[in-house]
Amino acid sequence: MSDEKVAGPRHVAIIMDGNGRWAKARHRPRLFGHREGAESLRVILEACRKHGVEILTVYAFSTENWGRPKDEVDGLMRLLKEFLKKDEKELHKHETRLRVTGRLGDLPADVQAELRRVMAATEKYTKGQLVLALSYGGRAELADAARRIAEDVAAGRLAPEAVDEQAIAERLYLPDVPDPDLMIRTSGEVRLSNFLLWEVSYSEFIFTPVPWPEFREEAFVACLEEYSRRSRRYGGHE
Ligand code: FPP
Numbered sequence: 001m002s003d004e005k006v007a008g009p010r011h012v013a014i015i016m017d018g019n020g021r022w023a024k025a026r027h028r029p030r031l032f033g034h035r036e037g038a039e040s041l042r043v044i045l046e047a048c049r050k051h052g053v054e055i056l057t058v059y060a061f062s063t064e065n066w067g068r069p070k071d072e073v074d075g076l077m078r079l080l081k082e083f084l085k086k087d088e089k090e091l092h093k094h095e096t097r098l099r100v101t102g103r104l105g106d107l108p109a110d111v112q113a114e115l116r117r118v119m120a121a122t123e124k125y126t127k128g129q130l131v132l133a134l135s136y137g138g139r140a141e142l143a144d145a146a147r148r149i150a151e152d153v154a155a156g157r158l159a160p161e162a163v164d165e166q167a168i169a170e171r172l173y174l175p176d177v178p179d180p181d182l183m184i185r186t187s188g189e190v191r192l193s194n195f196l197l198w199e200v201s202y203s204e205f206i207f208t209p210v211p212w213p214e215f216r217e218e219a220f221v222a223c224l225e226e227y228s229r230r231s232r233r234y235g236g237h238e
């Protein structure tokens with residue numbers, strides 16, 4: 001085994017799970033957990049800048065989450081707006097671009113407007129990216145890509161024989177974002193839950209029991225270390 005320094009992950013994707021259970025264990029409403037979860041997101045974004053992770057993608061709201069009680073959905077949308085307001089300056093400070101993956105048009109108009117404003121204001125930054133998965137589903141993303149392919153074929157812009165992996169990859173929501181190197185899910189569930197189905201084909205997976213509201217820099221660094229142990233063992237041939 002060589003002593004060569006192993007590069008850390010360039011792109012980390014996180015399923016921020018366990019806010020509800022964490023709050024329930026403290027006899028507090030679920031939104032209390034989501035609020036603390038938003039704080040974890042701040043901390044982890046900062047940790048990404050500190051530890052050289054260029055792209056952070058987080059599962060903030062799934063297509064399935066629309067089925068939660070209205071109070072909770074409204075509360076999450078409010079938290080998202082607060083997050084954008086409070087953290088825009090951090091994005092500027094670290095020259096980090098905000099992006100959204102998912103069906104942005106499903107979100108309430110005021111939330112969409114705020115997202116579009118911050119995305120436009122940070123569009124030119126190239127040091128880092130924060131990708132919020134909002135109204136996101138992996139199957140929905142693939143269905144949307146399939147629809148675009150069908151449209152292109154029907155319009156004569158694409159030959160059926162030319163439909164290959166690249167043709168699909170080019171029609172995903174953010175085709176220029178490289179696939180995640182590392183996917184983390186917090187809070188003990190060992191499932192992908194419709195997150196980035198296509199993009200995590202070759203990612204390393206880490207499932208940690210730590211609930212998202214408690215997932216802070218130390219837990220994140222432990223994941224980065226586990227990732228580098230794995231790439232050292234299997235050596236970057238894939
Ligand atoms: C899963 O916890 C988490 C979510 C459905 C939403 C994630 C949202 C945040 C971290 C809030 C802040 C986000 C932004 C972008 C400001 P859960 O409720 O499914 O937890 P449970 O499995 O314990 O019930």
